[in-house]
Amino acid sequence: MSQAGLLAAQQKMHDAGVPQAAIDVFTHYYGQLESGVTGMIPEDSIDPYVNPPMLDELDVPEHIQQEAIAKTAIIKLNGGLGTSMGLDRAKTLLEVRDGLNFLDLIAKQVLSMRQRYKAGLPLLFMTSFRTDTDTVQYLQRYPQLAVEGLPLTFQQNQEPKLRADDLTPVQWPQDPSLEWCPPGHGDLYTALLASGVLDALLTGGYRYACISNGDNLGAVPNARIAGWFASTGAPYAAEVCRRTVNDKKGGHLAVRKSDGQLILRDTAQTPDQDMHYFTDEFRHPFFHTNNLWFDLQALRERLAQGNSVLGLPLIRNQKTVDPTRSDSPAVLQIETAMGAAIEVFPGATAICVDRSRFLPVKTTNELLLLRSDVYDLDEQGQLVACVETTPEVSLSSAYKTISEFDRRIPQAPSLREASSFIVKGDWEFGAEVSIRGNVTLGEQGGIVEQGHVLQGEG
Structure with a gap:
């Protein structure tokens, strides 16, 4: 029955114009879902990550900062509608203050850094089919943002929600749009590849990318972090902050005992019996900000090796097809987290940054x-x-x-x-x-x- 479900899902994605690379990635995770993979990370399989380098203690020469920021692209996640706050448009269109919204402030931040460092510093937004039109229309008021050869937006992929009972694509004639879901922000890497943006960035001479959530106005382009990252030679780095008693929900980094690799663990990957460890700010003293840095060339090579599949751990998300109706059919959504890419890059690292780089607006x-x-x-x-x-x-x-x-x-x-x-x-x-x-x-x-x-x- 699941084989028929996979074929039906693949056909549905093909008919909707989903890129083949995204269909291949979906197929990979469908196989994991069918075989019972849960993506759980028990506490006894990891050691706490307790000793990241501290940004405020590092000396990064100015010329290193200048060279690195000149090769850096800024990418913002902008696929969410902010439905939990009653919004029906891109969340980044919400006014923050002084008549300015998230998009206004992000544009100001990037344009200011371009001027300061005389760098191209391209800005790209990963949107969804729900937010792309609004985003593109609004950014027309900043024509100077465009960088030749690069789009301002590229779209996150979509995939079918699967019936929990037989793994076939769910049917919901009342609102067919609810039959689809995003694959989590781990789709960033697939979307960069399938859209051609990854190759366009490399062709344009860019080597590094800094990724953050569009609703986190603290993640300002930072030449010092760019210089540090370039100097490490690491393929990937995560920004972390020191946890407080109020930081119980955010994911944390850990060291996998089996191979010493840095990994990310989120709440959805933590067994119920281990949640008291997950929320212990002394045992796991740093939380993951979802501000990421990666080497574009290293990413391209890794995707080529995996035939478009980066190999992020599966997140099995069970919901109802209509989130507002508990009596609607139970569905499974295949998701991945972009921060989990830290485990697929040997030599990946992290850096502890000031709390000022983490100012998300979730409520x-x-x-x-x-x-x-x-x-x-x-x-x-x-x-x-x-x-x-x-x-x-x-x-x-x-x-x-x-x-x-x-x-x-x-x-x-x-x-x-x-x-x-x-x-x-x-x-x-x-x-x-x-x-x-x-x-x-x-x-x-x-x-x-x-x-x-x-x-x-x-």
Whole structure:
């Protein structure tokens, strides 16, 4: 039955115009799924990774930085819609502050670095079939971003969701678009190859790529890291940050006992009985930022060796075909994580960076921080922290979607003197509100009037 399922899935992808390289990669993982591969990484198979080099302790000569950044391309992941925040367009179109969205700020950051280092520094976005049109249209206001011979966007591939009971492509006539899913951001490498972008970058004289999430405005192009990476001669490097008690969800690097290879382990790859190890910030003291660096030539050679298959570990993701309906058929999505590529490159390494390079916006909690006076926005499009310790922010479900968040908090309160800001109920805020110390607002809800100062302990 699974053989029939594979043939049906391959045909469906072919009919939809999915590149052959992506079909070949899907076929590879389908075989793993059929054979029962789960991608789990038990704690007893790894040792903690505890001693990465520290960026702030490294001396990278200016000429090395200049040479490396001149050969570097910047790639941003831009395939998500931000549906968890109530968005129906590319998440990077969400306003961050001062009327500017993620795309505006990324463009400013890259253009500023081009001018500073007199480097081409191409910027490319990996989009999805849901975000490509919006992204291309918006970037038309930055015609100077284009680099000859390179596109501004290339699309992530798509694959069929598979019925959990027989591994055949699911049918959902109510909304056929829900029959498809992205293969996870590990598809980056396949998409670079199949789109021709990888070869175009190499032809253009570029040797290195820096990859990060489009919603992480801390991942600014960095010549010092580029110089360090080039100097190592490593084929691949990951940026990590020191974990705190609040960093329990992000993946971490580890050393595989069987061969000493650096690997990435995510929550979906951790057995339930080992989750207490996974979340222990002392046992695994560094988390993976999803900021990556790799040698384009090394990637091209590795893909050629594997006939387009890089060999990332499988992530078996079980969902329902319609995420909003628990009674819809159970499906399996074949996924991979781009950070897991660290294990397919012998000699791969990592570097510990400052927390300022990790400013993702996954919820309105983080958005409130970026819109507040905890950060200043400089002329280069960079968010600069104005406090030594970022206050904890936790908003209730009343603020989950952007529309409800904006209605209740049209102007971010001052948080520079806050230690924590916890909102348990449904509260509305006037302009020029200030939070000081540890402030918790209760479940009863209410209105915080304009200019009010909320003073807590600490």
